[in-house]
Amino acid sequence: MENLQEILKGCLKNNREKQSELYQMFASKMYGVCLRYAANSHDAQDILQDGFVKVFENLNKYRGEGSFEGWMKRIFVNLALDKYRSKITHLSVDEMENGADVATDSEASAVDSISEKEIMALIKQLPDQYRLVFNLYVMEGHSHHEIAEILNIGISTSRSNLARAKMILKDKIDYQTKWIEKAI
């Protein structure tokens, strides 16, 4: 495949062939990102479509600072956050105050026994706010302080959302693992 720099130059000139090449190069990765943040496939496809249009429209603003893939990913993540931002509640979840950690090292081994697609399916089932916090914390590596700023929620809310998300995921993963074991 032609190197990225040539493709980007072509995209800057609105060359449709180069735009298609860029899409082919990153579509799968970005769709994976969209699926992680979206509640369903339909939303993920909307984000993917909006994201690529935005990438092509704003390509001239990419200044070569950091990887191009990272720059693209930020666009998709932000679009996903925008899509669900309005659904975010500012109330803290009182049941999980202080973000009690529900998953211990011994309990975590169940993750290895299920596929990534199954985990993705479980993440999709999380409430919007939990899913966003979980992605930002676990996948993107943000701190609770940063997540609180990004989503405009409290730090304690971020902690409790994460704890709840992990608890839900763990329960579902455990259940799925036991079901698989029984089936075997």
Next chain:
Amino acid sequence: MNQFESDIRKKLSGFEAEPPQDMWSKIESRLDNKPTLWVVYRRRVMAAAAVLLIVLSGSLLLITGIGTDPVQLTQESTAPSDQPVPDATPPTSIPGPYDQPHEITIEAGSSITDQHSSTLLAQEVKPEATIAAEPSEKVMFVSENRILASIPGLSATVDQQVNRHSIATWQPVFEQSIATITEESSLTLASVAETNIPGAFSFSAYFAPQQAYRYHLGNMINPVQGLESEILTFSSGILAAYKINNRWQIESGIGYNRLGQQVNDIASFSHPSMMPLYTSNGTPISEHPQSMSTSMGGIVFTDQSFYFADVSSARIITLKGSYDESIVNLLNKTGMGLVQYFEYLEIPVNARYKILDRGLTVHTTTGIALNYLLTGDVYLAGKTQATPIGKSVGINTLNFSGSAGIAFSYPVADRVRVSLEPRARVFLNSMGPVRNLTRETYPYTFSVFMGLSYDL
């Protein structure tokens, strides 16, 4: 991050999924409906081109338009109206450039005087014989004028451009808060470098209208208070910048910087036929017999067509016996004022620190510059014209200046940015105390840098 989180992250970090087959065609159809980059940026590019055109035209006009026009003389002479004026040129009026006219009363048979002090004209030019004005005849003198008053219009143009494209219109995808998202890129650092769009270098050109002031240190400040005033000048130049990292940038280049001040309270006169005024027994003298002191060095007059007199202060020095009394009564008041200009070749070194990048980029700028004095011409200036009549002396050839500002830049096309930067500059060393009325004079300016930059 505990084991559970770590396992999830490890499991999903490389997750990819095949989008629907028709996804590209949907995206393509949306792109087809989008205007091209040229259509999107056409107005901005044209606006930027217009700004550049104005900047270049202004620079050219200001650089070449001064000092070339002959001075027109007024017939509002200090000579009495009923006295014949031999060799007088036809009356030529000068548009009144005076914001606040300073009235001076000339009594018949007396020296030129105002309410506060005597003038040297009485001592040097024998006004009893030469200026036999009618009782209470009033002569208007330049008090304050404003040169280059049309320049500020430029800044308004750029302001409108910047406001039109408010940062509020930009998508949050560029928000700084997301900048630290962990990148799971499969691209190596080498491929990042390969995708170097744009590069670390950029070039820019700027034009900066500026208000030139000066402050004084020392014990002799009072003599010039109110007798000199700031003027509107400009600077321009080209710069090359190197981006050190995401935040820091250094730049250097070469520029032209004009400083100066208006010298008030000086009356200027000219012989109506433009012949040299000063002769001794019919023999032209080799040098102009007058000089004066200002807070920015001394002025040595060179054009013998003009003669100068203090109004209320005593700054003009005239060599006795250096004039031909027979033609003193032919003097015409020009109604124009003295302006000192100091033109510097400027070599700046600036550091820029990016504090905001959301479409509209904001940098803080600080730097120092070496200023090499090119000329120190003194002009007799009216509202629309000026002519060189002398030189400033006692000024340092080399000076250092410091500057600080805040720069706003905005992309108007691929790699092209338009910028607007309010900036303050101050000389770090005195202009030269040799013949100054004050011991130390430090010019400073408030500028608005308007420029275009291109990223390589």
